[in-house]
Amino acid sequence: MSLRKLPEIRAFLPGDLIQFEAPDSAVARFDGELQAAGRPGDPVISIYGAIGRDPYGDLDNSERRISAALSSIGERDVTVNINSPGGNFFSGLAIYNLLRAHPAKVVVNVLGMAGSAASIIAMAGDEIAMADGSQIMIHKASGVIVGNTYALAEGMKLLAQVDEVMAEIYTARTGAAAADVVSWMENDRGNGTVFLRDEAIAKGFAETKMTAIPIRVAASAAKNIPAEREVERALMAAHGLSASEAKARVAALKTGARDAAEPATRDAGALVAALTAASMTIRA
Incomplete structure (x- = not known):
């Protein structure tokens, strides 16, 4: 103990x-x-x-x-x-x-x-x-919270906890x-x-x-940047996404919102509307 x-x-x-x-x-x-x-x-x-x-x-x-x-x-x-x-x-x-x-x-x-x-x-x-x-x-x-008012309220409560x-x-x-x-x-x-x-x-x-x-x-040690961070940066560079849009896109993919991914590739501005499930990325 x-x-x-x-x-x-x-x-x-x-x-x-x-x-x-x-x-x-x-x-x-x-x-x-x-x-x-x-x-x-x-x-x-x-x-x-x-x-x-x-x-x-x-x-x-x-x-x-x-x-x-x-x-x-x-x-x-x-x-x-x-x-x-x-x-x-x-x-x-x-x-x-x-x-x-x-x-x-x-x-x-x-x-x-x-x-x-x-x-x-x-x-x-x-x-x-x-x-x-x-x-x-x-x-x-x-965190970045994507979803309806219920998801936003739940996210704010969790962040406070x-x-x-x-x-x-x-x-x-x-x-x-x-x-x-x-x-x-x-x-x-x-x-x-x-x-x-x-x-x-x-x-x-x-x-x-x-x-x-x-x-x-360890001269060859990796910086251990999470894989999703690398994907976010690639999306920002390739499609002109903002940081929050890229985070939401990756979060949607990780939560299984596959239908949201394709429209977002064509039109990053429609990303939020395309998501069908709430997701949240917390940094702690």
């Missing part, structure tokens, strides 16, 4: 039509080449790249992998190395709860970035250490006033606040500076 009095988040159910991705601002700052060198068998869990499981590749930063790793480690102290811009909020929350429930000490090392959903995971550490130049980024949940959960975790971990945490999340119209190492320690998001550990630079 966590050595700290951290909240366990229960009964927080995602909607069936929700898709997640790391925010653009975090992806732009993320350097996926920073990784810790380690030895097989060490009680170490590495979380590099987007949170969640990439259905189109080998990247697996899901709660299933972390649960299996913790089971293998057993009741030993565990070190979690993080370098991630964020990703699937519910996967991040599940991993937070898994680490919080671990019966031994959990040490989190922030090698480069713990952004968005990855910052939620980091908060589960009994001790959080940050490397030179590393950062923790928090923000309000944001996600914000409340994140604020609760940050407040409990840092000991900061709840109002201050909310203001950090709301900064820059909800794009949030980036805390570099020294400020993160001062604000309570971490305790210590990392001691020197072997770091390897």
Whole structure:
């Protein structure tokens, strides 16, 4: 069990039509080449790249992998190395709860970035250490909602719930006033606040500076940009779609609205009218 009095988040159910991705601002700052060198068998869990499981590749930063790793480690102290811009909020929350429930000490090392959903995971550490130049980024949940008034209302309610959960975790971990945490999340119209190492320690998001550990630079490491993001950018370039239109188009395809895709190719301006199912993309 966590050595700290951290909240366990229960009964927080995602909607069936929700898709997640790391925010653009975090992806732009993320350097996926920073990784810790380690030895097989060490009680170490590495979380590099987007949170969640990439259905189109080998990247697996899901709660299933972390649960299996913790089971293998057993009741030993565990070190979690993080370098991630964020990703699937519910996967991040599940991993937070898994680490919080671990019966031994959990040490989190922030090698480069713990952004968005990855910052939620980091908060589960009994001790959080940050490397030179590393950062923790928090923000309000944001999304693109396509659908009728019911879908819009449901989406707004869910976004508010996600914000409340994140604020609760940050407040409990840092000991900061709840109002201050909310203001950090709301900064820059909800794009949030980036805390570099020294400020993160001062604000309570971490305790210590990392001691020197072997770091390897994976020169061929992918930036782990979600596949849907690449499709969105291709649509924007090829068809002149706006960012929100491209996101809605990809969300429609992922929710099975096949009839919506073809008209949208011919007439991007008619995209919203062509969608037959509500969909939502949340960045957390």
